[in-house]
Amino acid sequence: MVNELCTKFPKSLTNNTGISIINCPFASYAKYTRVDCTARFLPYSDTNQFSSLVLDYIGQHKNLTGFYNHFPSSEGFKKAVEERKKFKTDRSLLVEAIRQTHSSKPMSSLQSRNLEALALENTFTVCTAHQPNIFSGYLYFIYKTLHAVTLAENLNKQITDAHFVPVFYIGSEDNDLDELSQINLDGQKLRWETKQTGAVGRMKVDKGLIALVHRIGGRLGVEPHGAALMEIVKDSYTEGVTIAEATFRLLNHLFADYGLLILQPDRASLKKQMILLFRDDLNTHLPYHLVERTRAELSKAYKVQVNPREINLFYLEEGSRQRILKKDGLYLIDGTNKQFSHEEMMAELDNHPEKFSPNVVLRGIFQETILPNIAFIGGGSETAYWLELKSLFDHYQVPFPVLVLRNSYVLMSETQQLMLQKTGWKLEDLFQSDFDLMNRLVKKQSNHKLSLEQELTEAQKLYATIRANATSIDQTLEKHVLAIEKKALTHLRDLEKKMLRAEKRKFEAEHRQLQKIKSELFPNNGLQERVENILPYYAKYGKGIIDCIYKHSPAMDMQFGIISGF
Numbered sequence: 062m063v064n065e066l067c068t069k070f071p072k073s074l075t076n077n078t079g080i081s082i083i084n085c086p087f088a089s090y091a092k093y094t095r096v097d098c099t100a101r102f103l104p105y106s107d108t109n110q111f112s113s114l115v116l117d118y119i120g121q122h123k124n125l126t127g128f129y130n131h132f133p134s135s136e137g138f139k140k141a142v143e144e145r146k147k148f149k150t151d152r153s154l155l156v157e158a159i160r161q162t163h164s165s166k167p168m169s170s171l172q173s174r175n176l177e178a179l180a181l182e183n184t185f186t187v188c189t190a191h192q193p194n195i196f197s198g199y200l201y202f203i204y205k206t207l208h209a210v211t212l213a214e215n216l217n218k219q220i221t222d223a224h225f226v227p228v229f230y231i232g233s234e235d236n237d238l239d240e241l242s243q244i245n246l247d248g249q250k251l252r253w254e255t256k257q258t259g260a261v262g263r264m265k266v267d268k269g270l271i272a273l274v275h276r277i278g279g280r281l282g283v284e285p286h287g288a289a290l291m292e293i294v295k296d297s298y299t300e301g302v303t304i305a306e307a308t309f310r311l312l313n314h315l316f317a318d319y320g321l322l323i324l325q326p327d328r329a330s331l332k333k334q335m336i337l338l339f340r341d342d343l344n345t346h347l348p349y350h351l352v353e354r355t356r357a358e359l360s361k362a363y364k365v366q367v368n369p370r371e372i373n374l375f376y377l378e379e380g381s382r383q384r385i386l387k388k389d390g391l392y393l394i395d396g397t398n399k400q401f402s403h404e405e406m407m408a409e410l411d412n413h414p415e416k417f418s419p420n421v422v423l424r425g426i427f428q429e430t431i432l433p434n435i436a437f438i439g440g441g442s443e444t445a446y447w448l449e450l451k452s453l454f455d456h457y458q459v460p461f462p463v464l465v466l467r468n469s470y471v472l473m474s475e476t477q478q479l480m481l482q483k484t485g486w487k488l489e490d491l492f493q494s495d496f497d498l499m500n501r502l503v504k505k506q507s508n509h510k511l512s513l514e515q516e517l518t519e520a521q522k523l524y525a526t527i528r529a530n531a532t533s534i535d536q537t538l539e540k541h542v543l544a545i546e547k548k549a550l551t552h553l554r555d556l557e558k559k560m561l562r563a564e565k566r567k568f569e570a571e572h573r574q575l576q577k578i579k580s581e582l583f584p585n586n587g588l589q590e591r592v593e594n595i596l597p598y599y600a601k602y603g604k605g606i607i608d609c610i611y612k613h614s615p616a617m618d619m620q621f622g623i624i625s626g627f
Contacts, residue, residue, distance in 0.1 A: 096605030098627040100613035102620035105469075108492050110588055114363040115441040118448070119466055119619045124362050128355070128448040133436065133465045133617050135219055141435040142223050144460050145185055150433040154330050156180050158431075159228075162325040165306065166313050171320035175226040179322070179433075183223050186322075187213040189438040189467070190230035190428065193262045193308040194241045195253055195270070196277070196294065200590040201440060203607070205467040206312070207614045208438050210319045212465065215616035216436075225435075229312055229323045230428055233262020233305035234375070234418045236382040241304075244594045246280060248584070259380040260418065262305035262327060266298050274298050277596065284600035294596070315607060324432075327377075329415035331431045338426065338457060339374060339410055339417055343385070343392070344403075346371045348453055352422055355452045366446035369422045377418040425450055429459050437462040440469075466619045470610070471582055471589050472598065473625040481578050484571065488623050491579045495586075498579075499572055500561065513557040520550060602627060 105111045105119060118125055121132055130144070131137035156179055168176065178184040189205040197203060209227040216225040235241065241261045242253040253273050257264040274294055281287045297310035305325050312323050326332075332339075341347045352369040359365055375382045376394045384395040392401040401409060410417060419427050425447060428434065437447065444464050454461040473481070473488060481488060485505075490498065524546035531538040584592040598606045606627065613624055 096602050096609045096627045098609040098613070098624050100470075100622050100624045102615070102618065102622050103489060105466075105619070105621050107489060108588075108621050110492070111441050112364065112445065114445050114448070115466065117363075118444060118464070125448065128359060128451050129464055130451075130461045131463050133463050133619070135617075137463055138216060138435060139220060141460070141463050142185060142220060145433060145435050146182075148433075148458075148460050150431070151334065152180050152182075152433065154334075155324075155431055155433075158326070158328055158331055159322050159324050161328075162231075162309055162323050163313070166310060166317075169317040169320070172317055172322060175320045175322055178224050179226055181224070184433065185223060185225055186228045186432045186434045187216065187225055187436045187438070188228045188230055188428065188432055188434045188462070190232055192232040192235040192237070192241055193304045194244070195273075195298075195304070195307075196244050197308075197311060197595055198241070198244060200472070200593050200595060201467065201469065203315075203595050203610065204470060204590060204614075205438050205440070206316060206321065207319070207607070207611045208465070208468045208616075210316070210321060210611065211614040212436060212438065212616045213320075227319070227321050228432060228434075229316075229321055230432070231262065231305055231308055231323065231325050232424070233303075233308070233325055233327050234260045234377060234382065235262070236260050236375075238264075244596075245584075245592050246277065246594060247597060251276065257380065260327070260377060260382045262303060262308070262325070263379065264304045266300050266302050266304065266307055268300065270298060271300050281596060281600035284597075286603035287600040289603065290596065290600045319611070326427070326431065327415070327418075329413070332414035332417060332427075334430055335417075335419075335423075335427055336410055336414055338423070339414070339419075340407065342373050342423065343387075343406060343410070347456070348373055348422060351452045351456055352449055356449050359449055363445070365449060366442055367421055367449050370420070373420045373422040375418040375420065377416050382418055421446060422450070422453070426453055426457065426459055429454070429462055434462050435460075436465050438465045438467045440467050465617070468614050468622060469588065469590055470613075470622040470624050472627075473582060473623060475626050477578060477581060478625045480574075484575055484578070486575065488582065488625075491575075491583060495576065495579070498575060499568075502568055502571060502575065513553055513560075517550060517553055520553060521546070524549070 106116050114125075118129075131141045156176060159176060159179070163172070163176075179186070187209050189209040191198075191202055191205065194202060206227075206229055209229065213225040213227040216223075236259060238255075238258075238261055242255070244251055251273060253270050255264065255267055255269050257267070274291075277294065278287075278291045282291055284290075293311070293314045297314065298307045302310075305327065309323050309325060312321065338348070342349075349369045349371050352367070356365050356367070356369065370384075372385050372387060374385050376385050376399070381397070383397060386393045386395055390403065392403070392406040394400070425437075428437075437443075439447065444466055447462075447464050451461055471488060481491075490501070493501070524542065528539060528542040528546070531542050582589060595606075602609075609624065609627055613622060615622075
């Protein structure tokens with residue numbers, strides 16, 4: 062893809078600094094600024110940020126082998142393709158739905174080719190999905206999208222008798238406004254205040270959100286690429302368009318030239334394919350029983366993510382997305398006065414499938430039914446809940462996708478990198494708690510002996526000798542000696558802690574410096590990708606920061622990345 066674009070556009074194109082771009086990926090951007098960056102990777106287990114279930118999955122632990130079909134390896138993907146070929150996908154409906162999603166903006170040449178290819182039986186999708194967080198929400202939104210692109214490209218090289226295209230599935234029916242209506246910008250939480258209710262994707266960009274756009278522009282417009290960024294944001298978040306449409310526009314601005322296809326699945330034509338399964342959910346609660354059994358098995362060794370309900374559908378209308386409940390033979394719409402008899406509810410499903418919205422238990426199988434998908438890219442929690450769904454897929458004979466843990470990174474600027482180098486520490490060290498880091502700092506820098514480990518060992522030996530002598534005289538003295546020993550060892554350990562605390566005070570300046578760097582790279586003592594947003598990075602570095610991440614997006618390695626030097 063990069064070679065195609067660089068061939069299409071002149072290599073002599075200059076960026077906005079006047080410097081000629083020699084190795085210009087995506088030279089179609091007249092204001093593209095190349096961002097030089099490097100990356101290195103470490104095992105997820107070294108970060109202390111991921112659950113045992115996730116670590117066991119990427120380690121192919123035997124505890125999990127029954128909860129998925131194929132592991133993300135070259136051989137696993139080949140088997141997944143052969144399995145997927147046997148499942149019928151309504152490609153004409155899908156292509157039309159994607160075309161409708163893209164109708165407000167022209168497609169790039171690569172998007173057009175990918176959409177044409179999707180109509181063919183030997184083309185398969187690599188999918189990632191997310192709710193329509195305003196302004197993309199968190200950095201991992203960007204990471205998972207680029208991962209879908211690089212995995213599709215990788216599979217096109219490995220499997221020559223099939224074709225693969227990346228797809229972003231907008232989870233527009235999510236109604237968790239509290240989660241989707243906020244972003245963190247330079248350490249400050251900005252929130253969209255609105256009185257709208259229901260599915261967030263169906264909400265409209267209103268004056269409150271436009272005011273937030275202007276507020277962001279005031280903060281980021283002064284950066285080198287701030288004006289270009291705000292053109293993108295303002296074009297995406299135009300008053301009156303839906304949040305789903307705004308999300309599409311933002312994604313399209315950022316990823317059109319990577320060939321990303323975007324699907325807004327909240328459509329009657331797509332949901333119609335799910336009527337039989339939705340009917341089972343409403344009548345027999347079969348999805349609940351299937352997932353509950355799998356969940357019970359998985360919970361023997363791991364903390365589970367999803368608790369299925371007897372009915373896993375919401376009733377979806379403008380301004381409302383409410384649970385469907387069943388009581389005394391009637392279907393009730395939670396929080397309203399609406400109720401349906403059995404016959405009325407089945408008629409409603411047949412006539413208006415768009416009014417039925419799957420929850421997390423059914424969303425995945427809906428996605429895999431309408432897409433010719435072989436791989437789903439998700440975060441740790443997504444991977445965990447997909448493992449609970451295996452029996453559901455087996456029963457309805459829908460191919461279970463290869464689960465790929467999305468790429469994760471810490472982004473470290475050149476300035477931050479130099480600051481860290483001056484301290485003599487590596488970024489890997491910052492994954493430790495502040496307490497452990499300070500202890501290591503003091504022990505590393507201090508000229509004093511701060512550990513009483515040897516003395517404690519000698520004391521234990523001394524009391525063992527005393528205990529032996531005392532018990533040889535009288536066995537009842539053993540408890541007395543043990544009590545004295547325990548008290549003495551406690552005093553020695555307390556003394557060791559006091560020595561360490563006293564020495565720590567001498568290194569307060571170094572500690573503050575480490576804390577400053579850590580707070581920037583690990584905000585709120587968590588992963589940067591779960592707090593920060595892409596907008597400040599784009600305002601500062603332009604489109605180049607997206608390409609920087611793209612160039613360092615492994616397809617199948619599943620390791621934690623540190624991108625630095627930009």
